[in-house]
Amino acid sequence: MAISLISPTLANSNEGPPLLAVARSSGSVRVTHSHRHARGQLLGAAHGLLSVDTGRSRWVVPATHAVWIPPDVPHSIRSHGPFSGWSLYLAVSACAELPEKPCILAVSGLLREAVMRAASWPGQTFSAAQTRLVAVILDEIRTLPQVPLGLPMPQDARLLKIAEALSDSPHDSRHMKEWAQWAGVAPRTLTRRFVAETGFSFTEWRQRVRLLKALEMLAVGRSVTAIALELGYDNVSAFIALFKRVFGVTPGRYNGLMR
Incomplete structure (x- = not known):
């Protein structure tokens, strides 16, 4: 279990300042098992992807966004790659005008x-x-927009193993049958359950986890060509077309809107 970002005593007390902030970096993957605390938490990554599980919801979230977890909501967290991130812990009195349920928020440069x-x-x-x-x-x-950006994670342990591996390495181009064999699940079962548990086919899910990684890479100034090649696309045009279909704009246009 990872060391807490702040002490459990502080996280579970509404006494003291309304806001506590912490930033941490480590060279290893961060895994925090299910827990809860009295303060609300806004959690974001400086780079990479995070998986956040709140029991009813499980998402993959890119570094361009953050996850809001209201007070007393059980949650667990896993980074995909070395952890570098930040967290705000808010007293209940500071959460009155914030969402009542866990959600994903677009993060401004000012807030960071x-x-x-x-x-x-x-x-x-x-x-x-x-x-x-x-x-x-x-x-x-309070003014951050909620966005339906997070990618649902499957609950089946075999499918979750695949989803976490793809989140660790979005560029991995193994075929679906190879993934099924690796995880010990029949290809037809994988196909059926991926749709049932995430709302996406296996191919669509893999495409979207690559796009979430692309958002982070765009944010740090990587070129569209470099992103497409690094994430395993056959050509840049295919990457641009998929990005536009999902986000409504081209990668270049999206980058301009975020500045």
């Missing part, structure tokens, strides 16, 4: 920079300037 500043504060007693920045952070969170 403010979180990094707050994560550097050494104590829990805030100066007047720090208190003003906390108010800015809370206002920013």
Whole structure:
């Protein structure tokens, strides 16, 4: 089990400051088993993909977005690749105007920079300037749009094994039958259950996890050609066409809208 981002005592207390911020990086995969705490949590990655399980929902989320987890909601987290991310823990009093259910939020550059500043504060007693920045952070969170971006994860252990491997390595181009053999499941069963448990066929699911990774790569300035080739597309045109079909704009246009 990964070491908690903050102490369980702080996470489970609504006393003290309304907001606690933390940022962590590690060279290994982060796996946090199911737990809950009294404070609400907004969790994001600096790079890479995160899997977040809240019991009723399980998503893969790119670094361009964050997951909101209301107070007392059980959840577990897994990073795909070395972990580098941030988290805000909000007292119940600060959650009144935030969503009542777990959801995915688009994150602004302003919020990221403010979180990094707050994560550097050494104590829990805030100066007047720090208190003003906390108010800015809370206002920013309240206005973040909810987005249906997360990719549902299957519940079947064999399918989940495949989904996690693809999230770790979206470029892996093994055929469906090879994945089925690797996970010890019949190809027909894999095909049927992937649709039943995620709403996507195996091929569609794999395409979308690649697109989530592409969002992160676009955000850090990678070229469309480099992204397409690194993620295993046969040609750049195929990548652009799929991206536009899913997101409604080309990768270049999407990147311009996010700036």
